[in-house]
Amino acid sequence: DGGITQSPKYLFRKEGQNVTLSCEQNLNHDAMYWYRQDPGQGLRLIYYSQIVNDFQKGDIAEGYSVSREKKESFPLTVTSAQKNPTAFYLCASSSRDSSYEQYFGPGTRLTVT
């Protein structure tokens, strides 16, 4: 079964703690993306990566960090510097050979109290 997996589905953390969200894909896609979605709002791009060992900041990268050591994996760390970390986080991937259609994971809902 090809696709993108994100874990966990729900995550609770105390304020001041860093937390890492997992994203794995077996679609052999080069590009991967992280988005944040707040209630009633669209998706906002946090970071993206077009190739292994390379990534770029999106529109709202402050307080987040990523790594891309393997093609299949693109973990996102929400640091204590992120002022409003509670949100729905979505990971996506796309192939540079196609129309850049993005395939999304099921999302992780992070709650920080």
Next chain:
Amino acid sequence: SQKIEQNSEALNIQEGKTATLTCNYTNYSPAYLQWYRQDPGRGPVFLLLIRENEKEKRKERLKVTFDTTLKQSLFHITASQPADSATYLCAPPHGSARQLTFGSGTQLTVLP
């Protein structure tokens, strides 16, 4: 800066009617535009892509138009069904990596 606007946050229509959703963009000229469907608590799912040289694209009961002069895309669902109830997002690309900019979406409810 680039901006995407989708008409009205919510749209209610009667089953069997045609739903029309609007996406307007400003300050850039995308080579194509994508439409996604998102159900509550889930990730978006790709529906259709339309390129700037295509006036119209169809897939089953879905139809998308792209007017580069008006800077607008229209998304139609004909013979709508309650199962079509979801939020629909338009997403033109920007940047060298063709990263997508998503509109805030239109929440469609099809009433039985």
